[in-house]
Amino acid sequence: MTxxxxxxxxxxxxxxxxxxxxxxxxxxxxxxxxxVRAVRGIDLTVRPGEIVAFLGPNGAGKTTTIDMMLGLSxxxxxxxxxxxxxxxxxxxxxxxxxxxxxGGLLKDLTARExxxxxxSLFSDTKPISEVMTRAGIADIGDRRVGKCSGGQQQRLxxxxxxxxxxxxxxxxEPTTGMDVTGRRDFWQAIRQDAEQGRTVLFATHYLEEADAxxxxxxxxxxxxxxxxxxxxxxxxxxxxxxxxxxxxDADLVALQALPGVESVEVxxxxxxxxSRDSDSVARHLLTNTGARDLxxxxxxxxxxxxxxxxxxxxxxxxS
Amino acid sequence: MTTAVPDTxxxxxxxxxxVPPMGGLNVTLLKLEVRRMLRNxxxxxxxxxxxxxFYVIFGTGKSYSNExxxxxxxxxxxxxxxxxxxxxxxxxxxxxxVAVERSQGWSRQLRLTPLTPAAYIAVKVLCAMLLGAxxxxxxxxxxxxxxxxxxxxAWVGTALIAWxxxxxxxxxxxxxxxxLPSENVxxxxxxxxxxxxxxxxxxxxxxxxxxxxxTIAKFTPMYGLSQLAxxxxxxxxxxxxxxxxxxVWLAVFAGGAAWRFRRDTARV
Numbered sequence: 001m002t003x004x005x006x007x008x009x010x011x012x013x014x015x016x017x018x019x020x021x022x023x024x025x026x027x028x029x030x031x032x033x034x035x036v037r038a039v040r041g042i043d044l045t046v047r048p049g050e051i052v053a054f055l056g057p058n059g060a061g062k063t064t065t066i067d068m069m070l071g072l073s074x075x076x077x078x079x080x081x082x083x084x085x086x087x088x089x090x091x092x093x094x095x096x097x098x099x100x101x102x103g104g105l106l107k108d109l110t111a112r113e114x115x116x117x118x119x120s121l122f123s124d125t126k127p128i129s130e131v132m133t134r135a136g137i138a139d140i141g142d143r144r145v146g147k148c149s150g151g152q153q154q155r156l157x158x159x160x161x162x163x164x165x166x167x168x169x170x171x172x173e174p175t176t177g178m179d180v181t182g183r184r185d186f187w188q189a190i191r192q193d194a195e196q197g198r199t200v201l202f203a204t205h206y207l208e209e210a211d212a213x214x215x216x217x218x219x220x221x222x223x224x225x226x227x228x229x230x231x232x233x234x235x236x237x238x239x240x241x242x243x244x245x246x247x248x249d250a251d252l253v254a255l256q257a258l259p260g261v262e263s264v265e266v267x268x269x270x271x272x273x274x275s276r277d278s279d280s281v282a283r284h285l286l287t288n289t290g291a292r293d294l295x296x297x298x299x300x301x302x303x304x305x306x307x308x309x310x311x312x313x314x315x316x317x318x319s
Numbered sequence: 320m321t322t323a324v325p326d327t328x329x330x331x332x333x334x335x336x337x338v339p340p341m342g343g344l345n346v347t348l349l350k351l352e353v354r355r356m357l358r359n360x361x362x363x364x365x366x367x368x369x370x371x372x373f374y375v376i377f378g379t380g381k382s383y384s385n386e387x388x389x390x391x392x393x394x395x396x397x398x399x400x401x402x403x404x405x406x407x408x409x410x411x412x413x414x415x416x417v418a419v420e421r422s423q424g425w426s427r428q429l430r431l432t433p434l435t436p437a438a439y440i441a442v443k444v445l446c447a448m449l450l451g452a453x454x455x456x457x458x459x460x461x462x463x464x465x466x467x468x469x470x471x472x473a474w475v476g477t478a479l480i481a482w483x484x485x486x487x488x489x490x491x492x493x494x495x496x497x498x499l500p501s502e503n504v505x506x507x508x509x510x511x512x513x514x515x516x517x518x519x520x521x522x523x524x525x526x527x528x529x530x531x532x533x534t535i536a537k538f539t540p541m542y543g544l545s546q547l548a549x550x551x552x553x554x555x556x557x558x559x560x561x562x563x564x565x566x567v568w569l570a571v572f573a574g575g576a577a578w579r580f581r582r583d584t585a586r587v
Contacts, residue, residue, distance in 0.1 A: 072430060092433040093336045100431075103424020108355050120347035121432040123337040160428075 021084045023048045023168045023199040024069060028078035031064050031223075038064040040223035041078070046201060048167065051194055053214035054203040055234070061223035062203040063101070066172050069201075070098055083167060094122050094164030099157045099171045107146030111137055111156050114145055118160045125163040135159035136189050151182035158189065169193075171202035175209065187213055211235055241278035241298050245291035247271045258284055342435030344442065352446045362412055365505070366454045370405030371461045374398050377522075379465045389553040391469030396552060398462035399477045400521040403548055405454035406485040407512060407541065411505075413447025414492020414576075418504035421496070421583070436584045440493060440576075447489040448482070455482055469552055476551030484544040484565060490572035491540070497579030519545040540568040 024046035031039040039061040046052050054062050067073040068080045071087030082090035090096045105114060112128065119125040132138045135155045140148060148156065154174060161169055171190070175183040191213060194200045204210055210217045210231065217234040219227035227234050240262065250271045255264045260277030271291075275281045278296050285291035339345070356362060378384060378397030388396040417440075420426050429439060455478055469477070495508050516522060518532075519541025525533050536542050543564025546557035 070431060072427065091431055092338045094433070095336065098431055100424075100428070104428030106355065106420070106423060106425050108358050109351065113351055113354070117348060117351045118432060120345045120351075121339065121343040121429075121434045123339040123433070 020048060022046060022081070023050070023083060024201065025081040025084075026065070026069065026078070027081075029065060029068060029075050029080060030077040031061075031068060031073070031075050038223055039068070039075075042220070042223070042225055044218060044225060044228075046168075046199060048199050049197055051200045051213065051215045052202075053210035053217045053231075054201060054220060055205070055207065055210040055217050056203075056220035057205055060205075060220045062220055063172055064223075065220070066098070066170055066201075066203060070096065070170065090168075094124065095166055096168045096170065097161040097164055097166040098169070099154070099161045099174045101173050101176055104157065105145045105153055107144065110142050110144055111148065111152075111159075112141035114156060115159060115163065119163050122164045124165075126165050128163075131159040131162040134162060134189065134193060136185065151178050151186065154178065154182075154186060155189070158186070162193065166198070168199045168201065171200070173203050173205065175204075175206075183209075207235070236276070240274060240276045241296050243273045243275060243278050243281045243285070244293075244295040244297070245271055245273075245285050246293040247285065247289055247291040250289070250291075255281075255284075339433050342438035343433045344438040348434075348442060349445065352442055353449060356413065356416075356446055356450055361505075362409075362450070366405055366409035366412060366450055367457050369408070370401040370454060370458045373404065374401040374458055374461060375465065377401075378462070378467070384466060385468075389555070390473045391552050392467065394465070395462065395467040395469040395473070396549065398458060398467045399481065399549055399552060400545070402455045402458040402478070403481050403485070403519070403541070403545060404516050404521050405458055406451040406481055407488045407516065409450040409454040410447040410485045410489040411492035411495070411508065411512060413450050414443055414489045414494075415496040415499075415504045415508070416446070417443055417493055417496030418499055419496075419502050421500055422502050426583075430584075436580065440580065443493060443496075444486075444489050447492060448486065451485045451489070452482055473551040477548050480551070481544070481548040484547060487540060487544060487565060487569045487572060490569060490576055494572050494576040494579060497576060497583055515539055515541040518542060521545060537564070540564075540572075543568070 022045045024044065026042050026044040029039055029042040030037075042061070042065055054065070056062050064073070068075050069082065069087060071080075071091055080087055082096050085093070085095070087096065109117065112132070115128045115131065119128060129138070132141060135158045137152060137155045137159055140152055143152075145153065145156065158171075158174070161171075169190075174190075175186055178186060187209070190200065190202075202209075202214070214231055217227075217229065217231050218225055219234055219237070227237055240260075246269050248269045250264075250266060252264050252266065252271075255261065255271065255273055258273075258275070258277075258281055260275045261273055261281065262276065263274045265272040265274075273281050282294060282296060285294060374397060378394045378401065381393075384392065384394040386393045417426070426439075459474070459478060495504060499507055501507065518536040518539040520536065521541065525536055528536070537560060543557070543561040546561035547565065549555075550557050
């Protein structure tokens with residue numbers, strides 16, 4: 001995985017003060033469910049004020065990692081700290097709050113009652129009217145939660161998470177099931193909120209979401225961090241292209257040796273070359289070989305994940 | 320987590336952040352929980368309307384209604400039985416709300432707040448007992464208007480024993496709430512509760528039943544409480560067996576609830 005090492009060891013951004021405590025510090029986090037190794041040793045430090053996207057395909061271990069970060073589950077090995085504390089203690093102090101994917105609401109309460117109840121559990125909270133306005137649900141306070149749309153329920157979860165005015169807000173795939181408009185409105189509310197300096201960590205499997213809203217993208221797959229860098233760095237990795245050409249009797253070794261080439265595959269008379277530098281592949285094919293019918297297509301995120309994150313445990317086996 | 324983690328907050332972050340007292344238990348929470356309970360029509364029908372209806376059907380206007388039953392009449396005896404039945408349904412239902420909240424993911428959401436699991440259970444039990452009190456009060460009010468007669472001390476004594484004793488069923492409800500992860504938990508345990516009521520002699524005097532039935536009845540959860548609650552009216556002192564019955568069942572249900580609760584909140 002040569003492509004990941006370039007960004008994985010990115011030097012940390014300048015620390016604002018020597019005493020700054022990381023918002024999140026995960027060290028060697030490991031978690032299995034039976035024989036499924038959901039998280040296989042995640043190290044991650046999030047500095048206060050960062051907006052971090054946890055990007056990965058479904059089943060990458062994002063939710064499992066977030067659960068351990070919130071103190072909802074216990075790692076098999078390794079530690080999770082939030083502002084230097086045990087996650088559960090951080091929750092009790094209102095330092096960390098979360099917007100979960102589904103559930104977590106009582107259908108028989110109204111939106112405002114849900115916020116009143118949640119607020120009553122904390123020692124200090126923001127005014128309910130303020131969080132409703134910030135989450136964009138000021139007009140549905142008297143609506144029963146069971147009658148709210150999926151998007152409204154998600155904004156209610158967001159409003160609940162804002163109540164303790166947390167230092168760190170965690171969102172686990174918060175826009176799943178929302179339409180395009182709902183998704184945009186939701187992110188706009190989050191973005192406005194983050195401008196006040198709150199640390200935000202969100203999980204998503206949409207590259208566009210990560211790209212548009214995060215300062216930093218942590219790419220996870222198979223329970224590991226496979227890349228970590230700025231949005232443009234990670235985007236460059238996952239947005240490679242595939243060059244396809246008709247080329248009988250291709251010299252695979254020569255093709256493999258081209259700069260940026262990740263894989264070469266032969267299908268009949270065609271050759272498919274996945275590369276981060278499609279230009280030089282195309283140049284080589286057209287000038288040095290008899291290739292014709294050249295096609296260059298950009299890879300989807302899923303393809304990029306597959307090439308980047310091939311399961312090391314299944315190497316050597318046919319998959 | 321093997322290493323010790325400081326529970327105190329580093330001053331650099333936010334020195335003003337505090338943890339709420341009493342594990343997050345507070346009046347607003349109780350108020351909203353009661354409001355939710357009153358909004359649930361099915362709960363109200365089962366815990367308030369049904370016992371009153373049964374009392375009116377079986378206790379009033381019958382040839383036996385005004386017969387002597389100790390320090391009052393038979394109508395009062397049936398009223399106490401139905402109030403017990405209502406209190407049992409109310410407190411079990413209140414405790415079993417745990418199942419609904421777990422299935423909706425609310426319990427998990429609460430773990431992202433400072434509310435401690437013990438405070439959560441305390442709220443559930445308090446609400447269950449409150450609903451039980453309403454159920455008894457309404458049944459007694461209906462009785463007082465429709466010919467149930469008892470000495471004043473018997474009115475007070477039967478009501479208090481029935482109410483305090485229904486703590487057994489609040490514990491039963493919480494236990495079932497953790498055992499059965501279902502929104503329809505009351506539909507599942509409803510027939511069981513009816514059976515407990517029969518074996519407790521709430522629907523029919525136990526001495527009209529066969530010997531085997533009476534022997535089995537002595538070991539069921541409503542038996543002891545029914546004996547104790549009727550005592551101020553009938554004047555028949557319940558045996559030690561009745562007291563043992565209540566204590567043992569309370570221990571079994573509370574222990575069961577604690578066992579399941581610990582499993583549920585264990586950090587996995």
